[in-house]
Amino acid sequence: MAIKRPQGTQDILPRQTALWQYVEEKIRSLCRRCGYEEIRTPILEATELFQRGVGMETDIVNKEMFTFRDKGDRSLTLRPEGTAAVARAYAEHKLYGQTPPWKLYYLGPMFRYEKPQAGRFHQFHQFGLEALGTADPLADAEAIWLAWTLGAELGLRGLALQLNSVGCPLCREKHRAALTAFLAPQSADLCPDCLVRLDRNPLRVLDCKNENCRARTAGAPALPDYLCPECREHFAAVRSYLDELRLPYQLNERLVRGLDYYRKTAFEILAPGLGAQNAICGGGRYDGLVEEIGGPPTPGVGFALGLERLLGALAEQNTTPSLTEPPCYVLAALGPEARRWSAGLAAELRAAGFVVLMDLEGRSLKSQLKFADRRRAAFTLICGEDELARGNVLARDMRTGEQREIPRADLLREMENSISKERRVKSKE
Numbered sequence: 001m002a003i004k005r006p007q008g009t010q011d012i013l014p015r016q017t018a019l020w021q022y023v024e025e026k027i028r029s030l031c032r033r034c035g036y037e038e039i040r041t042p043i044l045e046a047t048e049l050f051q052r053g054v055g056m057e058t059d060i061v062n063k064e065m066f067t068f069r070d071k072g073d074r075s076l077t078l079r080p081e082g083t084a085a086v087a088r089a090y091a092e093h094k095l096y097g098q099t100p101p102w103k104l105y106y107l108g109p110m111f112r113y114e115k116p117q118a119g120r121f122h123q124f125h126q127f128g129l130e131a132l133g134t135a136d137p138l139a140d141a142e143a144i145w146l147a148w149t150l151g152a153e154l155g156l157r158g159l160a161l162q163l164n165s166v167g168c169p170l171c172r173e174k175h176r177a178a179l180t181a182f183l184a185p186q187s188a189d190l191c192p193d194c195l196v197r198l199d200r201n202p203l204r205v206l207d208c209k210n211e212n213c214r215a216r217t218a219g220a221p222a223l224p225d226y227l228c229p230e231c232r233e234h235f236a237a238v239r240s241y242l243d244e245l246r247l248p249y250q251l252n253e254r255l256v257r258g259l260d261y262y263r264k265t266a267f268e269i270l271a272p273g274l275g276a277q278n279a280i281c282g283g284g285r286y287d288g289l290v291e292e293i294g295g296p297p298t299p300g301v302g303f304a305l306g307l308e309r310l311l312g313a314l315a316e317q318n319t320t321p322s323l324t325e326p327p328c329y330v331l332a333a334l335g336p337e338a339r340r341w342s343a344g345l346a347a348e349l350r351a352a353g354f355v356v357l358m359d360l361e362g363r364s365l366k367s368q369l370k371f372a373d374r375r376r377a378a379f380t381l382i383c384g385e386d387e388l389a390r391g392n393v394l395a396r397d398m399r400t401g402e403q404r405e406i407p408r409a410d411l412l413r414e415m416e417n418s419i420s421k422e423r424r425v426k427s428k429e
Protein backbone atom coordinates (compact mmCIF):
# COMPACT_ATOMS: atom_id res chain seq x y z
CA MET A 1 0.00 0.00 0.00
CA ALA A 2 1.22 3.49 -0.83
CA ILE A 3 2.47 5.49 2.15
CA LYS A 4 0.46 8.58 3.01
CA ARG A 5 1.48 11.68 4.97
CA PRO A 6 0.74 11.55 8.73
CA GLN A 7 -2.69 12.68 9.86
CA GLY A 8 -2.96 16.39 10.55
CA THR A 9 0.00 17.34 8.36
CA GLN A 10 0.01 18.79 4.88
CA ASP A 11 2.26 18.95 1.86
CA ILE A 12 2.72 22.44 0.54
CA LEU A 13 3.02 21.96 -3.21
CA PRO A 14 4.96 24.18 -5.66
CA ARG A 15 2.14 26.58 -6.64
CA GLN A 16 1.36 27.13 -2.95
CA THR A 17 4.98 27.52 -1.86
CA ALA A 18 5.23 30.57 -4.14
CA LEU A 19 2.45 32.15 -2.08
CA TRP A 20 4.09 31.11 1.20
CA GLN A 21 7.38 32.64 0.09
CA TYR A 22 5.59 35.84 -0.86
CA VAL A 23 4.01 36.10 2.60
CA GLU A 24 7.27 35.18 4.33
CA GLU A 25 9.14 37.83 2.37
CA LYS A 26 6.54 40.44 3.44
CA ILE A 27 7.08 39.34 7.05
CA ARG A 28 10.86 39.58 6.81
CA SER A 29 10.69 42.96 5.15
CA LEU A 30 8.34 44.36 7.78
CA CYS A 31 10.49 42.97 10.62
CA ARG A 32 13.62 44.51 9.08
CA ARG A 33 11.86 47.88 8.86
CA CYS A 34 10.96 47.70 12.55
CA GLY A 35 14.37 46.49 13.73
CA TYR A 36 13.45 42.88 14.52
CA GLU A 37 16.09 40.23 13.79
CA GLU A 38 15.46 36.57 13.08
CA ILE A 39 16.16 33.87 15.67
CA ARG A 40 16.05 30.13 14.86
CA THR A 41 15.62 27.75 17.77
CA PRO A 42 15.37 23.93 17.67
CA ILE A 43 12.11 22.22 16.84
CA LEU A 44 12.78 19.88 19.80
CA GLU A 45 13.03 21.20 23.33
CA ALA A 46 13.08 19.71 26.83
CA THR A 47 9.46 19.02 27.82
CA GLU A 48 10.00 20.94 31.03
CA LEU A 49 10.51 24.16 29.06
CA PHE A 50 6.89 24.12 27.94
CA GLN A 51 5.57 22.89 31.29
CA ARG A 52 7.14 25.94 32.90
CA GLY A 53 7.05 28.39 30.00
CA VAL A 54 3.56 27.67 28.69
CA GLY A 55 1.99 26.42 31.91
CA MET A 56 0.90 23.09 33.36
CA GLU A 57 -2.73 24.18 33.40
CA THR A 58 -3.03 25.00 29.73
CA ASP A 59 -4.66 22.76 27.14
CA ILE A 60 -1.46 22.97 25.13
CA VAL A 61 0.62 21.30 27.82
CA ASN A 62 -2.13 19.06 29.19
CA LYS A 63 -3.50 17.60 26.00
CA GLU A 64 -1.78 18.79 22.88
CA MET A 65 1.95 18.14 23.03
CA PHE A 66 3.91 15.65 20.95
CA THR A 67 6.13 14.33 23.73
CA PHE A 68 8.45 11.32 23.66
CA ARG A 69 11.48 9.89 25.43
CA ASP A 70 14.78 9.77 23.56
CA LYS A 71 17.28 6.91 23.85
CA GLY A 72 18.84 8.59 26.89
CA ASP A 73 15.39 8.59 28.55
CA ARG A 74 15.08 12.40 28.36
CA SER A 75 11.60 13.76 27.78
CA LEU A 76 11.53 15.86 24.62
CA THR A 77 8.66 17.74 22.99
CA LEU A 78 8.08 19.04 19.47
CA ARG A 79 7.62 22.74 20.10
CA PRO A 80 3.92 23.69 20.35
CA GLU A 81 4.69 27.44 20.26
CA GLY A 82 7.66 29.75 19.88
CA THR A 83 7.85 32.16 22.81
CA ALA A 84 9.19 29.78 25.47
CA ALA A 85 12.11 28.76 23.24
CA VAL A 86 13.00 32.38 22.45
CA ALA A 87 12.97 33.19 26.16
CA ARG A 88 15.09 30.08 26.81
CA ALA A 89 17.66 31.10 24.18
CA TYR A 90 17.71 34.62 25.60
CA ALA A 91 18.51 33.31 29.08
CA GLU A 92 20.85 30.53 27.91
CA HIS A 93 23.04 32.85 25.82
CA LYS A 94 22.86 35.59 28.45
CA LEU A 95 21.65 38.08 25.87
CA TYR A 96 20.44 40.20 28.80
CA GLY A 97 24.08 41.02 29.49
CA GLN A 98 24.13 43.01 26.25
CA THR A 99 22.34 46.21 25.35
CA PRO A 100 18.56 45.72 25.50
CA PRO A 101 16.07 45.49 24.02
CA TRP A 102 16.36 42.33 21.96
CA LYS A 103 13.84 42.42 19.16
CA LEU A 104 13.58 38.91 17.77
CA TYR A 105 11.27 37.16 15.32
CA TYR A 106 10.82 33.56 14.27
CA LEU A 107 9.08 31.77 11.47
CA GLY A 108 8.51 28.03 11.31
CA PRO A 109 6.53 24.88 12.07
CA MET A 110 4.86 24.19 15.43
CA PHE A 111 3.22 20.96 16.57
CA ARG A 112 0.04 20.35 18.52
CA TYR A 113 -1.97 17.22 18.92
CA GLU A 114 -5.47 18.53 18.30
CA LYS A 115 -8.46 16.86 16.74
CA PRO A 116 -7.87 17.58 13.04
CA GLN A 117 -10.51 20.01 11.75
CA ALA A 118 -10.74 22.87 9.29
CA GLY A 119 -7.96 25.34 9.98
CA ARG A 120 -6.23 23.12 12.58
CA PHE A 121 -3.27 20.89 11.88
CA HIS A 122 -0.87 18.82 13.94
CA GLN A 123 1.92 20.61 12.16
CA PHE A 124 1.18 24.27 11.47
CA HIS A 125 3.27 27.37 10.98
CA GLN A 126 3.70 30.50 13.00
CA PHE A 127 5.32 33.85 12.63
CA GLY A 128 6.02 35.42 15.99
CA LEU A 129 8.10 38.11 17.54
CA GLU A 130 9.33 39.08 20.97
CA ALA A 131 10.78 42.35 22.24
CA LEU A 132 12.76 41.35 25.34
CA GLY A 133 14.18 43.70 27.94
CA THR A 134 11.75 46.58 27.48
CA ALA A 135 8.75 47.57 29.59
CA ASP A 136 8.03 50.58 27.38
CA PRO A 137 4.41 50.74 26.19
CA LEU A 138 5.73 51.88 22.81
CA ALA A 139 7.13 48.33 22.35
CA ASP A 140 3.59 46.95 22.84
CA ALA A 141 2.17 49.40 20.30
CA GLU A 142 4.99 48.73 17.84
CA ALA A 143 4.37 44.96 17.95
CA ILE A 144 0.63 45.45 17.45
CA TRP A 145 1.28 47.86 14.59
CA LEU A 146 3.55 45.31 12.90
CA ALA A 147 0.97 42.50 13.07
CA TRP A 148 -1.78 44.82 11.85
CA THR A 149 0.31 46.27 9.03
CA LEU A 150 1.27 42.80 7.80
CA GLY A 151 -2.41 42.05 7.24
CA ALA A 152 -2.96 45.44 5.63
CA GLU A 153 0.06 45.12 3.30
CA LEU A 154 -1.21 41.71 2.21
CA GLY A 155 -4.53 43.33 1.33
CA LEU A 156 -6.70 41.81 4.10
CA ARG A 157 -9.89 43.75 4.70
CA GLY A 158 -12.10 43.91 7.76
CA LEU A 159 -9.45 43.15 10.36
CA ALA A 160 -10.44 43.84 13.96
CA LEU A 161 -8.03 44.57 16.78
CA GLN A 162 -9.17 43.63 20.28
CA LEU A 163 -7.34 44.95 23.29
CA ASN A 164 -7.34 44.40 27.02
CA SER A 165 -5.06 44.73 30.02
CA VAL A 166 -4.70 41.79 32.39
CA GLY A 167 -2.73 43.89 34.87
CA CYS A 168 -0.05 42.51 37.16
CA PRO A 169 -0.25 39.95 40.02
CA LEU A 170 -1.21 42.80 42.33
CA CYS A 171 -4.22 43.84 40.23
CA ARG A 172 -5.17 40.24 39.58
CA GLU A 173 -5.29 39.34 43.26
CA LYS A 174 -7.94 41.98 43.91
CA HIS A 175 -9.83 41.03 40.79
CA ARG A 176 -9.62 37.33 41.58
CA ALA A 177 -11.32 37.83 44.94
CA ALA A 178 -14.16 39.79 43.33
CA LEU A 179 -14.52 37.31 40.47
CA THR A 180 -14.57 34.28 42.77
CA ALA A 181 -17.25 35.92 44.92
CA PHE A 182 -19.27 36.58 41.75
CA LEU A 183 -18.90 33.07 40.30
CA ALA A 184 -19.13 30.91 43.43
CA PRO A 185 -22.95 31.11 43.81
CA GLN A 186 -23.42 29.94 40.19
CA SER A 187 -20.68 27.33 40.11
CA ALA A 188 -23.23 24.54 39.62
CA ASP A 189 -24.05 26.00 36.18
CA LEU A 190 -20.49 26.15 34.91
CA CYS A 191 -18.95 23.57 32.57
CA PRO A 192 -16.61 20.93 34.12
CA ASP A 193 -13.50 22.72 32.76
CA CYS A 194 -14.61 25.97 34.37
CA LEU A 195 -15.23 24.26 37.71
CA VAL A 196 -11.54 23.38 37.76
CA ARG A 197 -10.62 26.90 36.58
CA LEU A 198 -12.77 28.46 39.27
CA ASP A 199 -10.57 26.78 41.82
CA ARG A 200 -7.18 27.27 40.18
CA ASN A 201 -7.44 30.29 37.93
CA PRO A 202 -10.90 31.89 37.80
CA LEU A 203 -9.72 34.48 35.26
CA ARG A 204 -9.79 31.79 32.60
CA VAL A 205 -13.51 31.21 33.16
CA LEU A 206 -14.01 34.50 31.28
CA ASP A 207 -12.24 32.92 28.34
CA CYS A 208 -14.52 29.84 28.11
CA LYS A 209 -16.18 29.34 24.74
CA ASN A 210 -19.12 27.43 26.25
CA GLU A 211 -22.36 29.41 25.61
CA ASN A 212 -23.72 28.73 29.07
CA CYS A 213 -20.49 29.81 30.77
CA ARG A 214 -20.49 32.97 28.70
CA ALA A 215 -24.02 33.77 29.80
CA ARG A 216 -23.10 33.15 33.46
CA THR A 217 -20.12 35.48 33.26
CA ALA A 218 -21.99 38.38 31.64
CA GLY A 219 -21.62 41.25 34.07
CA ALA A 220 -18.72 39.62 35.92
CA PRO A 221 -16.16 41.97 37.49
CA ALA A 222 -13.88 43.19 34.68
CA LEU A 223 -10.14 43.22 35.15
CA PRO A 224 -9.56 46.73 33.75
CA ASP A 225 -11.63 48.09 36.66
CA TYR A 226 -9.10 46.61 39.11
CA LEU A 227 -5.86 47.87 37.60
CA CYS A 228 -3.27 49.34 39.95
CA PRO A 229 -2.02 52.86 39.11
CA GLU A 230 1.07 51.57 37.29
CA CYS A 231 -0.88 49.13 35.10
CA ARG A 232 -3.56 51.73 34.42
CA GLU A 233 -0.93 54.18 33.27
CA HIS A 234 0.71 51.60 31.01
CA PHE A 235 -2.64 50.67 29.46
CA ALA A 236 -3.46 54.34 28.82
CA ALA A 237 -0.06 54.86 27.19
CA VAL A 238 -0.49 51.83 24.87
CA ARG A 239 -3.89 53.16 23.84
CA SER A 240 -2.62 56.64 23.15
CA TYR A 241 0.17 55.19 20.97
CA LEU A 242 -2.39 53.10 19.07
CA ASP A 243 -4.44 56.27 18.50
CA GLU A 244 -1.33 58.03 17.23
CA LEU A 245 -0.62 55.08 14.90
CA ARG A 246 -4.25 55.25 13.71
CA LEU A 247 -4.98 51.66 14.71
CA PRO A 248 -8.66 51.28 15.56
CA TYR A 249 -9.19 48.89 18.46
CA GLN A 250 -12.06 47.48 20.47
CA LEU A 251 -11.72 46.93 24.20
CA ASN A 252 -12.56 43.34 25.10
CA GLU A 253 -12.67 42.55 28.81
CA ARG A 254 -12.92 38.83 28.10
CA LEU A 255 -9.59 38.78 26.36
CA VAL A 256 -7.50 37.16 29.09
CA ARG A 257 -4.26 35.34 29.15
CA GLY A 258 -4.57 33.34 32.29
CA LEU A 259 -0.98 32.51 33.14
CA ASP A 260 0.82 34.23 35.96
CA TYR A 261 3.61 35.59 33.84
CA TYR A 262 1.29 37.52 31.53
CA ARG A 263 1.14 41.18 32.43
CA LYS A 264 -0.71 44.23 31.23
CA THR A 265 -1.33 44.23 27.46
CA ALA A 266 -3.30 41.42 25.80
CA PHE A 267 -4.48 41.65 22.19
CA GLU A 268 -5.89 39.66 19.32
CA ILE A 269 -6.37 40.40 15.66
CA LEU A 270 -9.44 38.84 14.09
CA ALA A 271 -10.11 38.30 10.40
CA PRO A 272 -13.70 38.08 9.17
CA GLY A 273 -15.04 34.90 7.63
CA LEU A 274 -12.87 32.34 9.37
CA GLY A 275 -15.67 31.03 11.58
CA ALA A 276 -14.74 30.06 15.11
CA GLN A 277 -11.05 30.18 14.21
CA ASN A 278 -11.15 33.86 13.39
CA ALA A 279 -8.17 35.00 15.46
CA ILE A 280 -5.15 35.14 13.18
CA CYS A 281 -2.87 36.69 15.76
CA GLY A 282 -2.66 36.85 19.54
CA GLY A 283 -0.15 38.34 21.88
CA GLY A 284 0.68 40.57 24.76
CA ARG A 285 3.14 41.34 27.48
CA TYR A 286 4.72 38.56 29.53
CA ASP A 287 7.04 40.28 31.97
CA GLY A 288 7.36 37.17 34.16
CA LEU A 289 8.24 34.55 31.53
CA VAL A 290 12.04 34.69 31.35
CA GLU A 291 12.22 34.45 35.13
CA GLU A 292 9.79 31.52 35.08
CA ILE A 293 12.22 29.47 33.00
CA GLY A 294 15.26 30.36 35.04
CA GLY A 295 16.53 33.68 33.65
CA PRO A 296 16.71 37.07 35.34
CA PRO A 297 13.54 39.20 35.62
CA THR A 298 13.00 40.52 32.10
CA PRO A 299 10.05 42.41 30.69
CA GLY A 300 8.87 41.33 27.26
CA VAL A 301 6.08 41.70 24.75
CA GLY A 302 5.25 39.76 21.62
CA PHE A 303 2.73 37.87 19.55
CA ALA A 304 2.26 34.77 17.43
CA LEU A 305 0.46 34.73 14.12
CA GLY A 306 -0.85 31.58 12.43
CA LEU A 307 0.27 31.40 8.82
CA GLU A 308 -2.35 28.82 7.76
CA ARG A 309 -5.05 31.08 9.14
CA LEU A 310 -3.53 34.15 7.51
CA LEU A 311 -3.40 32.37 4.14
CA GLY A 312 -6.93 31.06 4.75
CA ALA A 313 -8.16 34.61 5.32
CA LEU A 314 -6.43 35.78 2.13
CA ALA A 315 -8.04 32.97 0.13
CA GLU A 316 -11.43 33.66 1.71
CA GLN A 317 -11.25 37.29 0.60
CA ASN A 318 -9.84 36.45 -2.81
CA THR A 319 -6.89 38.68 -2.11
CA THR A 320 -4.34 36.06 -3.10
CA PRO A 321 -1.82 38.14 -5.01
CA SER A 322 -0.94 37.41 -8.61
CA LEU A 323 2.72 36.58 -8.30
CA THR A 324 4.90 37.81 -11.13
CA GLU A 325 7.75 35.51 -12.01
CA PRO A 326 10.87 36.60 -13.85
CA PRO A 327 10.77 35.86 -17.59
CA CYS A 328 11.91 32.38 -18.45
CA TYR A 329 13.85 31.03 -21.43
CA VAL A 330 13.56 27.57 -22.89
CA LEU A 331 16.69 26.29 -24.55
CA ALA A 332 15.56 23.81 -27.21
CA ALA A 333 18.38 21.66 -28.52
CA LEU A 334 18.10 19.15 -31.36
CA GLY A 335 20.57 16.30 -31.60
CA PRO A 336 23.21 15.10 -29.14
CA GLU A 337 25.96 17.49 -30.28
CA ALA A 338 23.71 20.57 -30.01
CA ARG A 339 22.43 19.33 -26.69
CA ARG A 340 25.91 19.15 -25.18
CA TRP A 341 26.73 22.62 -26.50
CA SER A 342 23.40 23.97 -25.18
CA ALA A 343 24.04 22.54 -21.73
CA GLY A 344 27.15 24.73 -21.52
CA LEU A 345 25.20 27.73 -22.77
CA ALA A 346 22.40 27.12 -20.24
CA ALA A 347 24.94 27.02 -17.40
CA GLU A 348 26.46 30.31 -18.62
CA LEU A 349 23.06 32.04 -18.82
CA ARG A 350 21.94 30.69 -15.43
CA ALA A 351 25.17 31.89 -13.84
CA ALA A 352 24.35 35.32 -15.28
CA GLY A 353 20.99 35.21 -13.47
CA PHE A 354 18.56 34.08 -16.18
CA VAL A 355 15.88 31.45 -15.71
CA VAL A 356 16.71 28.81 -18.33
CA LEU A 357 14.88 25.51 -18.82
CA MET A 358 16.01 22.61 -20.98
CA ASP A 359 14.13 19.58 -22.16
CA LEU A 360 15.08 16.50 -20.15
CA GLU A 361 13.12 13.94 -22.11
CA GLY A 362 14.57 14.12 -25.64
CA ARG A 363 11.38 15.65 -27.05
CA SER A 364 10.87 16.93 -30.61
CA LEU A 365 11.19 20.64 -31.45
CA LYS A 366 7.41 20.89 -31.70
CA SER A 367 6.86 19.53 -28.20
CA GLN A 368 9.70 21.65 -26.82
CA LEU A 369 7.92 24.73 -28.21
CA LYS A 370 4.69 23.54 -26.62
CA PHE A 371 6.56 23.12 -23.35
CA ALA A 372 7.88 26.70 -23.72
CA ASP A 373 4.31 27.91 -24.19
CA ARG A 374 3.12 26.06 -21.12
CA ARG A 375 5.92 27.57 -19.05
CA ARG A 376 5.07 31.01 -20.50
CA ALA A 377 8.64 31.41 -21.75
CA ALA A 378 9.52 34.86 -23.13
CA PHE A 379 11.86 33.32 -25.71
CA THR A 380 12.77 29.88 -26.93
CA LEU A 381 16.42 29.63 -27.90
CA ILE A 382 16.61 26.97 -30.61
CA CYS A 383 19.84 25.21 -31.38
CA GLY A 384 19.87 22.62 -34.17
CA GLU A 385 22.79 21.32 -36.20
CA ASP A 386 22.71 24.29 -38.65
CA GLU A 387 22.76 26.89 -35.89
CA LEU A 388 25.48 24.97 -34.11
CA ALA A 389 27.64 24.95 -37.27
CA ARG A 390 27.31 28.74 -37.46
CA GLY A 391 27.85 29.20 -33.70
CA ASN A 392 24.44 30.86 -33.42
CA VAL A 393 21.15 30.29 -31.68
CA LEU A 394 17.75 30.98 -33.17
CA ALA A 395 15.77 33.15 -30.75
CA ARG A 396 12.00 32.82 -31.09
CA ASP A 397 9.87 35.49 -29.43
CA MET A 398 7.03 33.41 -27.97
CA ARG A 399 4.55 36.29 -28.05
CA THR A 400 5.02 37.39 -31.67
CA GLY A 401 6.47 34.22 -33.19
CA GLU A 402 9.29 36.36 -34.65
CA GLN A 403 12.63 34.56 -35.03
CA ARG A 404 16.17 35.71 -35.55
CA GLU A 405 19.63 34.19 -35.32
CA ILE A 406 21.99 35.61 -32.72
CA PRO A 407 25.69 34.74 -32.44
CA ARG A 408 26.41 33.00 -29.16
CA ALA A 409 28.96 35.70 -28.29
CA ASP A 410 26.24 38.39 -28.44
CA LEU A 411 23.48 36.40 -26.76
CA LEU A 412 24.02 37.43 -23.15
CA ARG A 413 24.19 41.13 -24.01
CA GLU A 414 21.06 40.89 -26.20
CA MET A 415 19.16 39.15 -23.43
CA GLU A 416 20.20 41.71 -20.86
CA ASN A 417 19.06 44.50 -23.20
CA SER A 418 15.71 42.91 -23.93
CA ILE A 419 15.08 42.31 -20.22
CA SER A 420 15.84 45.87 -19.25
CA LYS A 421 13.62 47.05 -22.13
CA GLU A 422 10.81 44.86 -20.83
CA ARG A 423 11.33 46.28 -17.33
CA ARG A 424 11.08 49.81 -18.73
CA VAL A 425 7.84 48.97 -20.51
CA LYS A 426 6.46 47.33 -17.35
CA SER A 427 7.37 50.22 -15.10
CA LYS A 428 5.63 52.61 -17.54
CA GLU A 429 2.47 50.49 -17.30
Ligand SMILES: [Zn+2]
Binding pocket: 167, 168, 169, 170, 171, 227, 228, 229, 230, 231, 232
Ligand atom coordinates in the same frame (compact mmCIF):
# COMPACT_ATOMS: atom_id res chain seq x y z
ZN1 LIG B 1 -0.94 46.19 38.35
Ligand SMILES: [Zn+2]
Binding pocket: 190, 191, 192, 193, 194, 205, 208, 209, 210, 213
Ligand atom coordinates in the same frame (compact mmCIF):
# COMPACT_ATOMS: atom_id res chain seq x y z
ZN1 LIG C 1 -16.82 26.88 30.81
